Amino acid sequence: MRVAIIGCGNMGMAYAKSFLQNNLVKPENMLLVARSPARQTELEGRQAGRVVLGITQEVGLYDLVIVAVKPQDFSAVARELRDVVQPHQMVLSIMAGIPIARLQQELAHPLIIRAMPNTPALIGLGMTAYAAAEGLTVRQIRQVENLINSTGRAVFLEQENLLDAATAVSGSGPAYFFYIVRAMIEAGRQLGFDEALAAQLVKQTMLGSFHLLNNSEKSLDELIKAVASKGGTTEAALTVFGERDLAGALIGGISAAERRAGELSKG
Numbered sequence: 001m002r003v004a005i006i007g008c009g010n011m012g013m014a015y016a017k018s019f020l021q022n023n024l025v026k027p028e029n030m031l032l033v034a035r036s037p038a039r040q041t042e043l044e045g046r047q048a049g050r051v052v053l054g055i056t057q058e059v060g061l062y063d064l065v066i067v068a069v070k071p072q073d074f075s076a077v078a079r080e081l082r083d084v085v086q087p088h089q090m091v092l093s094i095m096a097g098i099p100i101a102r103l104q105q106e107l108a109h110p111l112i113i114r115a116m117p118n119t120p121a122l123i124g125l126g127m128t129a130y131a132a133a134e135g136l137t138v139r140q141i142r143q144v145e146n147l148i149n150s151t152g153r154a155v156f157l158e159q160e161n162l163l164d165a166a167t168a169v170s171g172s173g174p175a176y177f178f179y180i181v182r183a184m185i186e187a188g189r190q191l192g193f194d195e196a197l198a199a200q201l202v203k204q205t206m207l208g209s210f211h212l213l214n215n216s217e218k219s220l221d222e223l224i225k226a227v228a229s230k231g232g233t234t235e236a237a238l239t240v241f242g243e244r245d246l247a248g249a250l251i252g253g254i255s256a257a258e259r260r261a262g263e264l265s266k267g
């Protein structure tokens with residue numbers, strides 16, 4: 001498959017790296033589009049494909065065009081891409097918020113897949129939710145899904161409107177996890193550990209807890225109960241979390257992320 005990527009930042013390059021590592025795309029079949037000469041030089045150094053400056057006619061020669069710029073940059077990209085995109089090409093957007101209808105309208109192009117990945121895609125452990133415009137064949141959708149699967153797991157959403165919720169839950173999710181890990185390490189530090197030891201205690205605890213959750217028949221409530229002895233230390237912590245409504249704060253934050261995706265949809 002021949003793939004052009006517009007927006008070769010964190011996510012665009014995570015995709016490029018995965019496709020190459022899994023031999024789904026050959027370097028000679030990958031086109032990386034930069035918007036500045038400095039970025040062009042930097043991308044050339046990565047040897048992940050041919051690098052061009054700007055959205056040239058060449059972009060029209062690829063089977064799939066991935067748009068991975070910030071949502072705020074999309075309209076500028078669309079003004080150039082709409083003159084270049086060819087009827088047979090598929091366009092995969094990973095931009096937060098922007099709905100398929102707006103992508104189709106601004107690009108004057110029907111064959112759109114909209115996906116929401118997350119940063120663990122960098123190591124092949126990503127979670128992507130995606131939806132497809134009507135008019136794409138099952139074969140075309142499978143071709144794109146095969147690429148996405150090289151970055152981790154993927155779920156197809158029949159209802160595109162759930163993509164904003166996926167953005168809030170799994171797209172932004174890694175940042176919530178890192179936020180909690182950071183707070184736990186800081187607590188360890190304040191209780192007397194040096195940074196490295198606090199980080200080791202927390203990271204192994206998160207890793208072990210994840211695998212326990214994944215391999216256990218117990219519900220989350222039961223898993224919590226199995227740690228929190230009556231009148232013990234965990235209960236003391238959970239009481240403070242409850243008094244400060246930590247769960248409510250997390251749910252409220254995730255709802256705010258979903259609302260923000262809705263705002264980004266309008267440009």
Ligand SMILES: NC(=O)C1=CN([C@@H]2O[C@H](COP(=O)(O)OP(=O)(O)OC[C@H]3O[C@@H](n4cnc5c(N)ncnc54)[C@H](OP(=O)(O)O)[C@@H]3O)[C@@H](O)[C@H]2O)C=CC1
Nearest residue numbers: 007008009010011034035068069070071073094095096117
């Ligand atoms: N980061 C994340 O966790 C996730 C991000 N996303 C989505 O992915 C998209 C990209 O995010 P992310 O990778 O973090 O952002 P980055 O800022 O790392 O990457 C965006 C890239 O787009 C480039 N760019 C902007 N305009 C153009 C243009 N006209 N032509 C060519 N390149 C252009 C920028 O170039 P330059 O370097 O020159 O500024 C930059 O390299 C966003 O829409 C975001 O919503 C989705 C899921 C997760």
Ligand SMILES: O=C(O)[C@@H]1CCC=N1
Nearest residue numbers: 096118167171172173
């Ligand atoms: O924060 C953002 O807008 C993007 C979308 C999901 C993760 N990062």
